[in-house]
Amino acid sequence: MYEKINKLITVSPSPHVHSAGSTQKLMTGVLIALIPAFVIGIIMFGWGTLIVTGVAVISCLVFEYVIQKYLLKKEPSVTDGSAVVTGVLLAFSLPVNIPFWLVILGSLVAIGVGKMTFGGLGNNPFNPALVGRVFLFISFPVQLTTWPAPKGFGTSLTDAITGATPLGIIKEGLRNSDSMDTIMQNIRSSKEMLYGHMGGSLGEVAAIALAIGFIYLIMKKIITWHIPITILGTIALFTGIMWLIEPTQNASPVFHLLTGGAILGAIFMATDYVTSPMTPKGMIIFGVGIGLITVVIRRFGAYPEGIQFGILIMNAFVPLINSYFKPKRFGEEVKNG
Amino acid sequence: MLKSFPRGGVHPAENKFSAGNQITKLPLPKTVTIPLSQHIGTPAEPTVQRGDMVKTGQLIGKYKGFVSSNIHSSVSGKVLKVDKALDSSGYKRTSVVIEVNEDIWITKIDRSSDLRKEITVSGDEIINKILDAGIVGMGGAAFPSHVKMSVPKGKKCDILILNGVECEPYLTSDHRLMLEKGEEILVGFRLVMKALNVKKGMVGIENNKPDAISHLSQIAQQYPELEVFPLKVKYPQGGEKQLIKALTGREVPSGGLPIDVGVVVHNIGTAYAVYDAVQKNKPLIERVVTVTGNDVKKPSNFLVRIGTPLNQLVEAAGGIPAQTGKIVNGGPMMGKAMNSLEVPVTKGTSGILLIPEKESKRKPFRPCIRCAKCISVCPMGLEPFLLMTLTEKEIFDRVEKDKALDCIECGSCSYICPANRPLLDYIRLGKFRVGQIIRNRK
Amino acid sequence: MNSVLLFTIISLSLLGLIAALILYFIAQKFKVYEDPRIDKVEDILPSANCGGCGFPGCRNFAEVLVKADTFDDLFCPVGGNEVMAQAAALLGKEAIEVDPKVAVVRCSGSFEHRPRTNFYDGASNCTIVHNLYTGDTDCPFGCVSLGECVDACDFEAMYMDEKTGLPVIIDEKCVACGACVEACPRDIIELRKRNKKDRKIFVSCINEDKGGIAKQYCAVTCTGCTKCFKVCEYDAIIMNNNLAFIDSEKCKLCRKCVTECPTNAIHEINFPPRRIKIETEAKPGEGEQISTKKVSNN
Structure with missing residues (x-):
């Protein structure tokens, strides 16, 4: 009878079946969810979107492969797709007219410093894409805050100096002690902003496209609602309170939600598995923290946008959150009824 | 609902x-191998010897201690040997091997x-x-x-x-x-x-x-x-x-x-x-x-x-x-x-x-990306990824504190893990080690 | 500008002074008295922190030594008699001479001698396999070849031989700390008396199955035939559960048992070649090859 089993039979501990899920599939899911924002990026800023994203993705892959193979002497794991996601997210948080060597430098920092120094995928405490982005933002503030005005395929990549972001316009206006009404005249309507018709990084402008991605991620059970909803909710709540108290000095919560990187950050960056808490309770604490820091930086800080700092700061708290917010154990509280 | x-x-x-x-x-087999330990607890004591004739339903192993169980002959025939034989535990354990001749049941x-x-x-x-x-x-x-x-x-x-x-x-x-x-x-x-x-x-x-x-x-x-x-x-x-x-x-x-x-x-x-x-x-x-x-x-x-x-x-x-x-x-x-x-x-x-x-x-395993899927599927509210890591690093006091012994070994965590990590293998090891430590404490 | 600089310097210096004072008083208040001999004993100990003495680390062992009334049952396998004598002299106690030991692997079920009957596909850990089933051979006693012992060794005295799938102990580096003995879920590794020139004679098998059954799955198993037991003149061989065991304290290294063994389960290591006359009498078997191979590895 055993002759029929031509090879040795396998013995392993249970379970003997496995779900179809894999790291690769999760990463592919995230990439699919980013497609709508990518399409809007191309429509708003032209082919530059494609170039910046392409350069970021390729350089992230190359750096990951080279570092793993030659520096860490490990089996390269570029096929898991995490480097692609990092590249796309990094590109999406950059302005479209950025010099391409800065994109490469950002990728090197994202993968080299943000990920590999800690031991690669799964061990990095900070979101690699944000590490790259913040590094560029602090080191090259001029290039990183020169936004082209969205003109579709006609967007010039070299000499565009127009189109500050709406958040930048507000910061500037408040500094010149203009009232909110006058500032708002320089800014497009919320409806236009919803479709991404404003200055900004190439992937963060279109709220509606990002929302489609969010729905996809939730439907595919790649992420849970906790982190994005609490971040956006916190931002809306606190900007709303300030807006009600002093409407002349503060923009409306709708404005705060639609501008800057709030939605991209909340949906795609804060939810990065490796750098976010693992239990629903922890995720809510994490989200509220990010929301608060974002609002504080936007309203009181020197920078117009704060979500990237919010996420990075809260990333540092994740191990602490994880050790304090354990899942509720079965049989922990004895309830009979 | x-x-x-x-x-x-x-x-x-x-x-x-x-x-x-x-x-x-199913028709009766030619020989049966009846292990004396088919249950959790102490194995039964054999009550038959080599060469004995037994009937279907006759007692061949008497329970020993409280957590133990009787074993009966499932066929009638001659006891070939009472010896170690491979059973589903993966090891050889004492069993009664009976050669089947007829199917004569005890009368009661x-x-x-x-x-x-x-x-x-x-x-x-x-x-x-x-x-x-x-x-x-x-x-x-x-x-x-x-x-x-x-x-x-x-x-x-x-x-x-x-x-x-x-x-x-x-x-x-x-x-x-x-x-x-x-x-x-x-x-x-x-x-x-x-x-x-x-x-x-x-x-x-x-x-x-x-x-x-x-x-x-x-x-x-x-x-x-x-x-x-x-x-x-x-x-x-x-x-x-x-x-x-x-x-x-x-x-x-x-x-x-x-x-x-x-x-x-x-x-x-x-x-x-x-x-x-x-x-x-x-x-x-x-x-x-x-x-x-x-x-x-x-x-x-x-x-x-x-x-x-x-x-x-x-x-x-x-x-x-x-x-x-x-x-x-x-x-x-x-x-x-x-x-x-x-x-x-x-x-x-x-x-x-x-x-x-x-x-x-199994597919080769990849590093844990802390997606928390193992936590979300654990019916006992445990953190499988953490228990595995702690077991690998041999930090058994924390394995115990994080309730590894509550694990029911259902395998949901290993099933769902997108990185194919052998979570349950290590949790079982952790439970085994913690069990050893607890026994030594007494 | 100057005043600002001066103010900064003064205030920082004051802060430093205050902090230093606080630290000083706290250190005074919470000072714990420690026997100064503990430090001295710790210096003598090899600071390998291997746990071979049965205590978590060298400092812990030093504390135990200082407190202990006698040195019975206390021994540092890494430092050996020399270190124990030094520590005893320092503490004014008497050290007991303990024969140095060395670890041996009591399984020769290489890929060649013990065919693989199934494929284990799970976490690479000996204990997990041991708790699951017999392993990828049919021998319920033999080595499962996943190297938990090698991982446990702090002295790089072990490695896995890829050709045989068995761990090898490097005698010169082995300090007999016992970490591998504890790590092995099947108790294959044993600490034996270290003889001069690292000569060893031991039964390289712990299989307790009956001979006929054991031979079905391993060519070099101890079948419990008692031939070695009968030939031994020093009562060094103990027969138990179909298995021969050579007591390293009683064994006089006469090598008579080695040639008797029909399955070459008894190994002789680090001995000079036998005289030709004996060699013709001995069965030309793989046991010799194994022993020479091991010598070359050492």
């Missing part, structure tokens, strides 16, 4: 190929197929008969049933649960038994209720078996104390603690037993065995075993004598498929892979699963 346990759980493909196939009797067994509904014996007698008949939990863990039925002092059992969930994919033995022996099962269940002096009985059946639910509900109408509940299809709905939570809302405390919340759970197969033991004086010498798998020609449910070698069952189900890569004793989630088909059927064997070669190997 169907009842269900609140946290975690997964939905593996059900693949219940043999659900529509009637239970068939009532072999008629008449249904005996009326309960004439007292509660204590029922427990004694269960002890004599060597009945153990037949869902897989094989915990001696009489132990479950002796309620410790100061505790009271007020709800008895009959576990007809069969949440393991592929397996259908309980399902078939419910359809074909529904009356007997409920009588057996009522016998257990009488023995424990319980007034309320709940039957939990997963909703993917609507025929069994309607069949048992119909029979249960004549017994006002019984109620049948359909349950949501979710693995591990049939886990003892999960089932209690789903049906009664009570949560068995960490480290506790179901009796701590006044509940005792018995399996379908056990209830049927209790009926046989009490109403027919028949000890536990046969059981229903599912033989199934993606490539198996005739996925079947067999009524087989304990001790029959598994390869005879596989032969009867159409032979072993050419590309078989793994043989599992039990279901795919909690069953045990074996390296041989010469292993005998024991009281706890619920099925044999033949897995094709291409599905039998």
Whole structure:
């Protein structure tokens, strides 16, 4: 009878079946969810979107492969797709007219410093894409805050100096002690902003496209609602309170939600598995923290946008959150009824 | 809303190929190998020697200590040897090997197929008969049933649960038994209720078996104390603690037993065995075993004598498929892979699963990305990724503090992990080490 | 500008001074008295922190030594008699001479001698396999070849031989700390008396199955035939559960048992080649090859 089993039979501990899920599939899911924002990026800023994203993705892959193979002497794991996601997210948080060597430098920092120094995928405490982005933002503030005005395929990549972001316009206006009404005249309507018709990084402008991605991620059970909803909710709540108290000095919560990187950050960056808490309770604490820091930086800080700092700061708290917010154990509280 | 346990759980493909196939009797094997340790606890003491002639139903192993169980000969014939033989534990353990000649039963067994509904014996007698008949939990863990039925002092059992969930994919033995022996099962269940002096009985059946639910509900109408509940299809709905939570809302405390919340759970197969033991004086010498798998020609449910070698069952189900890569004793989630088909059927064997070669190997594992899927599916609210890491780093005091011992080894974490990490392998190791440490402490 | 600089310097210096004072008083208040001999004993100890003495680390062992009334049952396997004598002299106690030991692997079920009958596919850990089943051979006693012992060794005295799938102990580096003995779930590794020139004679098998059964799955198993037991003149061989065991305290290294063994389960290592006359009498078997191979590895 055993002759029929031509090879040795396998013995392993249970379970003997496995779900179809894999790291690769999760990463592919995230990439699919980013497609709508990518399409809007191309429509708003032209082919530059494609170039910046392409350069970021390729350089992230190359750096990951080279570092793993030659520096860490490990089996390269570029096929898991995490480097692609990092590249796309990094590109999406950059302005479209950025010099391409800065994109490469950002990728090197994202993968080299943000990920590999800690031991690669799964061990990095900070979101690699944000590490790259913040590094560029602090080191090259001029290039990183020169936004082209969205003109579709006609967007010039070299000499565009127009189109500050709406958040930048507000910061500037408040500094010149203009009232909110006058500032708002320089800014497009919320409806236009919803479709991404404003200055900004190439992937963060279109709220509606990002929302489609969010729905996809939730439907595919790649992420849970906790982190994005609490971040956006916190931002809306606190900007709303300030807006009600002093409407002349503060923009409306709708404005705060639609501008800057709030939605991209909340949906795609804060939810990065490796750098976010693992239990629903922890995720809510994490989200509220990010929301608060974002609002504080936007309203009181020197920078117009704060979500990237919010996420990075809260990333540092994740191990602490994880050790304090354990899942509720079965049989922990004895309830009979 | 169907009842269900609140946290975690997964939905593996059900693949219940043999659900529509009637239970068939398998012809007697030439020899049987009956291990003396088919249950959790102390092995039974052999009462026969080499050369003895035994009859079907005769005692060949006497229980030793409280947590132990009687072993009976499942055939009549000559004892070839009492020696070590490979069993489903993966190791060789003392077994009685009997050469079968005829099928002569001991006389006290009532072999008629008449249904005996009326309960004439007292509660204590029922427990004694269960002890004599060597009945153990037949869902897989094989915990001696009489132990479950002796309620410790100061505790009271007020709800008895009959576990007809069969949440393991592929397996259908309980399902078939419910359809074909529904009356007997409920009588057996009522016998257990009488023995424990319980007034309320709940039957939990997963909703993917609507025929069994309607069949048992119909029979249960004549017994006002019984109620049948359909349950949501979710693995591990049939886990003892999960089932209690789903049906009664009570949560068995960490480290506790179901009796701590006044509940005792018995399996379908056990209830049927209790009926046989009490109403027919028949000890536990046969059981229903599912033989199934993606490539198996005739996925079947067999009524087989304990001790029959598994390869005879596989032969009867159409032979072993050419590309078989793994043989599992039990279901795919909690069953045990074996390296041989010469292993005998024991009281706890619920099925044999033949897995094709291409599905039998695990995929290489990748680093943990902390996606928290293992946490979200853990029905016990544990953190499998953390327990694995701590075990690997040998930080066993934290493994203990993070409740590794509460793990029911359902395998949901390993099943769901997108990085294919061997979470349960390491959690089992962690539990084993923590167990060692706790024993040393005493 | 100057005043700002001055103010900064003064305030920072003051802060430093205050902090230093606080630290000083706290250190005074919470000072714990420690026997100064503990430090001295710790200096003598090899600071390998291997746990071979049965205590978590060298400092812990030093504390125990200082407190202990006698040195019975206290021994540092890494430092050996020399270190124990030094520590005893320092503490004014008497050290007991303990024979140095060395670890040996009592399984020769290489890929060649013990065919693989199934494929283990799970976490690479000996204990997990041991708790699951017999392993990828049919021998329930033999080495499962996943190297938990090698991982446990702090002295790089072990490695896995890829050709045989068995761990090899490098005698010169082995300090007999016992970490591998503890790590092995099947108790295959044993600490034996270290003989001069690292000569060893031992039964390289712990199989307790009956001979006929054991031979089915391993060519070099001890079958429990008692031939070695009968030939031994020093009562060094103990027969138990179908298994011969050579007591390293009683063995006089006469090598008579080695040639008797029909399955070459008894190994002789680091001995000079036998005289030709004996060699012709001895069965030309693989046992010799194994022993020479091991010598070359060492």
